[in-house]
Each structure stands twice: as C-alpha cells, then as structure tokens.
Amino acid sequence: MTRRLSLFGATGSVGQSTLDLVRRDGESWQVAALTANSDVAELARLAREFRPDIAVIADETRYADLADALAGTGIEVAAGADALVAASRQPADLVMAAIVGCAGLAPTMAALEAGTPVALANKEALVSAGELMTAASRASGAAILPVDSEHNAIFQCLAGGRIDQVRRIILTASGGPFRTMSAADMARVTPAQAVAHPNWSMGAKISVDSATMMNKGLELIEAHHLFPVGLDRIEILVHPQSVIHSLVEYIDCSTLAQLGSPDMRIPIASALAWPDRMATPCAPLDLATIARLDFEAPDETRFPATALCRAAIAEGGARPAQLNAANEVAVAAFLAGRISFPAIVDTVNRVLDAAAPAAPTGLQDIFSVDASSRAAAQQFVEQFEHA
Ligand code: NAD
Numbered sequence: 138m139t140r141r142l143s144l145f146g147a148t149g150s151v152g153q154s155t156l157d158l159v160r161r162d163g164e165s166w167q168v169a170a171l172t173a174n175s176d177v178a179e180l181a182r183l184a185r186e187f188r189p190d191i192a193v194i195a196d197e198t199r200y201a202d203l204a205d206a207l208a209g210t211g212i213e214v215a216a217g218a219d220a221l222v223a224a225s226r227q228p229a230d231l232v233m234a235a236i237v238g239c240a241g242l243a244p245t246m247a248a249l250e251a252g253t254p255v256a257l258a259n260k261e262a263l264v265s266a267g268e269l270m271t272a273a274s275r276a277s278g279a280a281i282l283p284v285d286s287e288h289n290a291i292f293q294c295l296a297g298g299r300i301d302q303v304r305r306i307i308l309t310a311s312g313g314p315f316r317t318m319s320a321a322d323m324a325r326v327t328p329a330q331a332v333a334h335p336n337w338s339m340g341a342k343i344s345v346d347s348a349t350m351m352n353k354g355l356e357l358i359e360a361h362h363l364f365p366v367g368l369d370r371i372e373i374l375v376h377p378q379s380v381i382h383s384l385v386e387y388i389d390c391s392t393l394a395q396l397g398s399p400d401m402r403i404p405i406a407s408a409l410a411w412p413d414r415m416a417t418p419c420a421p422l423d424l425a426t427i428a429r430l431d432f433e434a435p436d437e438t439r440f441p442a443t444a445l446c447r448a449a450i451a452e453g454g455a456r457p458a459q460l461n462a463a464n465e466v467a468v469a470a471f472l473a474g475r476i477s478f479p480a481i482v483d484t485v486n487r488v489l490d491a492a493a494p495a496a497p498t499g500l501q502d503i504f505s506v507d508a509s510s511r512a513a514a515q516q517f518v519e520q521f522e523h524a
Pocket residue numbers: 145146147148149150151152172173174175176195235236237238240241258259260261284285286337338339340341342343401
C-alpha cells in the first residue's frame with residue numbers, strides 16, 4: 138500500500154533524513170508536497186527526484202526561479218506562506234512538519250484541522266501554540282506523532298502502560314558542546330563552536346538551542362503538551378552519550394527507556410511507520426563498545442534556559458510564544474555574529490520581563506504575540522550589539 142506524504146521543510150536536516158528513508162522504501166511512498174524556504178536549486182533537485190504533485194517555496198520572490206527550474210516536469214509550483222497552508226490542506230496520509238521555527242505553525246495547524254496526521258519535528262510550533270494544536274488534533278482525530286528523539290522515545294515507552302499510571306517522565310539531554318565549560322569561557326564562544334554538537338548533526342538553530350540548553354526547555358514545553366502528566370512530573374537529566382533518548386517511570390517504579398544510536402532517522406522512521414515498524418540503514422546499538430552510560434543533574438546556573446522555559450509554561454498564556462519568538466530572533470543574531478552567546482538567553486529574559494501577559498485564544502493572537510515579541514527582541518539585540 139502506498140501512502141501519500143507531504144514534507145514541509147524538505148531541504149533541512151530532518152527533511153533530508155526523511156527523504157533518505159523514503160528513497161530507500163520508494164514503493165511505500167508517494168510524495169504529495171515538498172516545501173523549502175528559499176533554496177530553489179535544492180528544492181527543484183528533490184522535486185525532480187521525488188515527483189511530488191506540488192513544490193512550494195516560502196520566499197515569494199523565488200517563484201519564477203522555481204517555475205523555471207521545474208518547467209516541463211508537470212509538477213505544480215507555488216510560493217508564499219498562503220501556498221504552504223494550501224499545500225498542507227491537500228489530501229495526504231501523513232504530513233512531516235520539519236520547518237524550523239514558528240514559520241511552521243500555520244501549515245502544521247492546517248494539516249491537523251484537515252484531519253491529516255502530523256509527524257512533528259517542528260517543536261517551535263507546539264511551544265508557541267500547544268493548546269491550539271492539541272485541541273485541533275483532538276477535534277479532527279489527527280494524531281501528532283513526535284519526531285523529536287526524546288518525545289518519540291517517550292511515545293514508544295508509553296506503549297508499556299497508560300498515561301494515568303505515569304509517575305515521572307525523564308527527558309534526557311546531551312548537555313550540548315559547552316556542558317563542562319565555565320560561564321566565563323561561554324561568554325567568548327563563536328557560532329562555529331556552538332553549532333558543533335558532540336553527538337547529533339542538525340540544523341544551525343537547534344544546534345545553538347542545544348548549546349544554550351534552550352532546546353531542552355522547549356522540549357519540556359513540548360512534552361507538557363504531548364504527554365499531559367503534570368509539569369512537576371517532567372524532569373530533565375543530562376546524559377552526555379545520547380544513547381537513552383528518554384525514560385518513563387510508572388507508579389510501580391518500573392522505568393522504561395528507549396535507546397538507539399544518535400541518528401534522527403530512527404525516530405523519523407518510527408513516526409513514518411507508526412503503528413507499524415520499518416527497517417532503517419542506521420547503526421544498531423553496540424552497548425559493549427559504548428561500555429558505559431553517564432548521567433548528571435542539569436546545572437541551571439550555567440544554563441538558565443531550562444528554568445526560564447519551565448516558568449513560561451507554568452505561567453501559560455502567551456508566555457511560551459513570547460519566549461520562543463525572542464529566542465528565534467536572539468539565535469539568529471548570535472549566528473550572524475551580532476551578539477554574544479550569553480546574550481541569547483539575556484534577550485529572552487528581557488523580552489519576557491517587558492512583555493504584557495496575554496491569553497491568546499486563536500492562531501491570529503499567537504501570530505500577533507509572535508510579531509510583537511520579535512520586535513521587542515530586535516530592540517534588545519541592538520542594545521546588546523552596541524553595549
Ligand atoms: P534546518 O534548518 O536544517 O531546516 C529547516 C527547514 O525549514 C528547511 O527546509 C528550510 O527551508 C525550512 N524553513 C526555514 N525557514 C522557513 C520559513 N520561514 N518558511 C518556510 N520554511 C522555512 O532545521 P532542522 O534541523 O531540520 O530542524 C527542523 C525542525 O525539527 C526544528 O523545529 C527542530 O527543532 C526540529 N528538530 C530537528 C532535529 C535535527 O536533528 N535536525 C532533531 C529534533 C527536532
């Protein structure tokens with residue numbers, strides 16, 4: 138049986154890993170849509186290989202380039218944010234949400250509202266609009282299948298019991314490239330150092346988030362929406378080898394864990410094939426060679442981002458959307474060499490301090506919170522830049 142897959146963020150790290158699996162299992166898949174932000178050449182190359190019904194480039198100014206690149210192929214071409222949403226409403230058996238940032242929220246929501254199951258990598262969408270997304274999923278019956286390795290691990294461990302029997306969820310964290318670095322040294326790290334993750338090869342934004350540990354904070358918020366066991370039952374544990382991807386402890390003190398090589402194709406395959414399983418080319422786990430697994434408590438003094446995220450989701454309302462928007466702007470400014478590494482979390486802090494509380498009730502409210510928080514973050518970035 139062939140299944141129709143729409144892939145949002147096809148040119149990214151998760152997008153390419155997804156297509157690697159689809160390429161190896163070609164008979165099982167028909168690609169309905171492929172999208173990218175601005176890389177026309179790569180999107181056109183992928184479209185020629187995978188023959189989707191439609192290819193969408195988010196950057197409207199690149200429409201003509203994409204149309205030229207796909208002329209004569211019969212593949213429909215579209216551009217812009219509305220075209221992304223229209224593509225996600227097209228009939229499909231699964232949408233892979235692999236856009237980075239809140240930019241992925243509108244198409245992901247549209248898929249859930251249309252009743253299409255979503256394999257969710259795009260954690261920023263869930264952080265910004267968790268209540269709306271989970272409500273849309275409940276209303277249409279479209280499942281959200283977690284792709285983030287920790288959440289995919291928890292999802293798999295939850296097959297061993299019921300959510301009301303969970304005592305604790307333990308989210309593991311690698312600790313990132315600066316796990317053992319002093320705060321003074323972290324003040325001088327470069328973007329190149331920050332994106333060099335010890336275990337995972339990922340896009341630039343999530344790599345920086347891993348370095349600040351904002352990624353684990355965003356994942357705490359993500360876990361809270363996906364697995365409603367109560368915020369105080371979700372803990373973070375640093376595990377530098379990234380072999381145990383997370384754990385679920387049940388009321389009988391039985392703890393289930395999911396293990397695997399740090400290769401995103403494993404959780405992606407789990408979400409693609411669910412409730413079935415599919416073969417992957419990934420390296421099986423060789424525990425005798427790994428020999429030992431280490432664990433330590435997170436250091437929230439050197440890495441304040443996780444506590445910031447916990448406070449934001451505890452407060453609720455617009456806080457997580459404000460936090461996420463500020464972080465996106467600050468990470469981009471750090472990657473552009475405009476602000477220092479510690480100024481990322483400082484920017485987020487200042488935006489949260491300055492922002493008025495709000496209780497968004499719909500997607501438009503989230504978009505306006507996102508826009509105003511971005512504007513505020515830009516101002517703080519300029520202050521840090523000229524300090
Ligand atoms: P990436 O930067 O490698 O790719 C991002 C994709 O989104 C690209 O295809 C890009 O063209 C597209 N995109 C970017 N901005 C856009 C916009 N404004 N509008 C439309 N499309 C846009 O990112 P990634 O590492 O693949 O991460 C994607 C998502 O998956 C993120 O939310 C990330 O947190 C999550 N995730 C990634 C990994 C990983 O290993 N890379 C692991 C877990 C979760």
